[in-house]
Amino acid sequence: MKMQINGKAVEACGGEVFGIKNPATGELIEQVPHGTEEDVVFAVEAASSAFASWASSSPQQRAGVLYRAAEIARQRKDQLAFLLTQEQGKPLVEARNEIEGFAHVLEYYCGLAGNLKGDFIPVPGNGYAFTLKKPLGVCAAIIPWNMPALIMGWKIAPGLISGNTLVLKPASNTPLTNLTLASIFGEAGLPAGVLNVVTGPGEIVGESLVRSPEVRKISFTGEARTGKRVAELAACGMKRVTLELGGSDPMLVCDDADLESAAAGALRGRFYNCGQTCTAVKRLYVFESVAEEFIKKLEAGIKNLKLGNGLDKNTSMGPLNNRTQWEYVKELVAEIKEKDTGKIITGGKVPEFKDSEKGYFFEPTLVSDVPGDSRLLREEVFGPLLPVVTVKGLDEAIGKANNTCYGLGASIWTKNIDRARAGCEQLNAGIIWINQHLKIAPEVPFGGVKESGFGRENGPEALSEYLETKTIMLKT
Template sequence: MKMQIGGKAVEACSHEFSDIINPATGELIDRVPRGTEEDAEMAVEAAWSAFSDWASTSPQQRAGILYRAAGIVRERKDELAVLLTREQGKPLTEAKNEIEGFANVLEYYCGLASSFHGGFIPIHQSGYAFTVKKPLGVCSAIIPWNMPALIMAWKISPALITGNTLVLKPASSTPLTNLTLSSILSEAGLPAGVLNIVTGPGEVVGESLIKNRKVKRISFTGETGTGKRVAELAASGMKKVTLELGGSDPMLVCDDANLEAAVAGALRGRFYNCGQTCTAVKRLFVFESVADEFIKKLEAGIRNLRVGNGLHENVDMGPLNNRRQWEYIKELVAEVEEKEEGRIVTGGRVPEGGDYSKGYFFGPTLVVDVSEESRLLNEEVFGPVLPVVRVKDLDEAIEKANNTCYGLGASIWTKNIDRARIGCERLNAGIIWLNQHLKVAPEVPFGGTRDSGIGKENGPDALSEYLELKTVMLKT
């Protein structure tokens, strides 16, 4: 499959290619161009050339194109989901939900097409002023491999609906769905050059996009260390930046919680997408008085999870996306055993069987009584390992939950409104769930604090990130 620049499918300047591998089978799915700095510059030029005409179209015209694209995506949901599962690894049901999510986000921003405009400001005895909102120009987005379709929608929807053009760099292991979705947008009427996709390594393509003087805004989702590098490069060009970075999201289970619901929330919150979600439950703190009962129920639920190729029926959890993640998770769990930093209740190894030997599978793992020194509690663990810590009360739970450099998401499970209020006030997180975890609707502003990033995506506030506010003063 080729890159898409200026409305055309093109090869990379270097004529080198990267293999896209099915993480469940190890088989080659496709090959994509290994983009260069020249390719990135060519894409920016295409976006720059398309900007003036696209910005001059009405928001309603732009919305019509995005709405048609959403309809085509829904019609092709099944085939798109198969492609997504083959390159990413998630179960087909999750892939279909993500494709639906892509369409939902496009349609949501179509509904906001008439909402971004300036205002009138009377100034006593001096006349009046008014404000004008204008698109920035060429924007760039760099997205990860865990939710490539949904996060693509988060980036392109507010950018395009406000009249900007965009260059997207997908993750190296999951570009195929992004390229196909881009083709659908073109089919729906998106003019050439408005959306361009360049495949290739981040240190080459990504950095070239960030440094390019014609790129006015960068939106990055990914690992914290890389995000800091993005911020450093963008600062020299005074570019607007949104960084949605890593998280080590805590889940707090109080002694008055509905334990059945909390167990179900922990299972989905940790093992959805094989634990490869920014806001997944990565640390679980449970009151001592209900810990034994909760852990017993949680263990039973984990043992019932069916692991396998996401294209097969009745699969709850697929493989990790790539060898690097697979090796990292194996190393972490082995370290827990070697250093006696916790007790592995279930999982902790690659499942047995011939089918599992071909892909990056790792069994859903429950570790209890985890020590504070363990990397399970101090790093962002992007995989199917759930550490559980017993706490005596809410104060201790909040203290331990906040003992991290991250601040993306958190959840508290209780029937007590005062406990819920205290948790919402004191937990350091950009989004907090009450008696639920993980769900993020397109209407909801999303982003973190601390090392989890800066800025917000989604919701109506995201539109302002892609607009320049100009003030005009008039004297009467």
């Protein structure tokens, strides 16, 4: 599968390729070009050349292209989901939902096409002022491997509908679905050069994109350390930046919560996509008066999860996406066992089933008696490990939940409106759920605080990230 620059499938300038493997089997799926700095230059030039024409088209014309792309993606949902599962590892049902989510995001921004307008402002004693909303120009989107299709939609839909052109860099582990979706835009009528895809490592392709003087905005989703590097480089060119840098989301379970519902929410919130989600439940704080009952319910649900290849219809949790994450999870569990820094209630090892040794599988793991300085509570753990901490009350739960450098999401589970309000006001997070966790609709703004980044994706707010305001003063 080749990169896409200026509407054409192309090889890398250096001629090198790298392989994409199925994380469940280790099998080679496809080879893609190892992009170079020269490839980035070509892609940015193509986007720059296409900008004037695309920006001058009407928002309704642009919406027509996005709507057709969404329609084609839905028609090919099963094929796209199969490809996504092959390269990412998630179960097919999750992959299908992600493709549906991608299409829904496109359709949502089609509906906002008519909102791309400025304001009329009377200025007493000095006539009137008008504001115009203008696209920024060439934008770069850097995509992670955990939700490649959905996050591609989050970035390119508001960018394209606003009249910008884009260069997309997929994650090196999961570029195939992004390349296929990009080709669908060409079928839908997107002019050549408006959307370009360059595959390759972040230290070459990503850095070249961020450094390019023609790129006016970067939207990056990934780890905080890389995000800080992006912000540093972008500052040199005064570029617009949106950073979604992950999190360590807390879930607070009060003593008046519906424990069945909360246990089901924690199960899905932690182990969906094998725990590889930015807004996954990564820390669980439970009132001690209900902790024993709640943990038993959660343990029973975990034991019912079926691990396996995501392509098997009965699989409810697939493998980790890559060896780095797999080794990291094993290291954390080994440390718990060696240093006696927690009690493993269930899980805690590589599973034993047919062909499990070929993939990056690890059992869903529940850990109690976790000390406050545990790495499970301090780091963003991308994997199927869930630490449980008991607390005496809400103040203690909120204090411990806020004791992190991250601030992406959080949830509070209670039937008491005052407790819910206190959680919403006091929890340091960009999005707070009440009696639910993880679900994010394209209609609502999404982003974090502290080291979880800045800027917002989704909702009308995302459009402002891709538009410049020009003010015109008129003397009458």
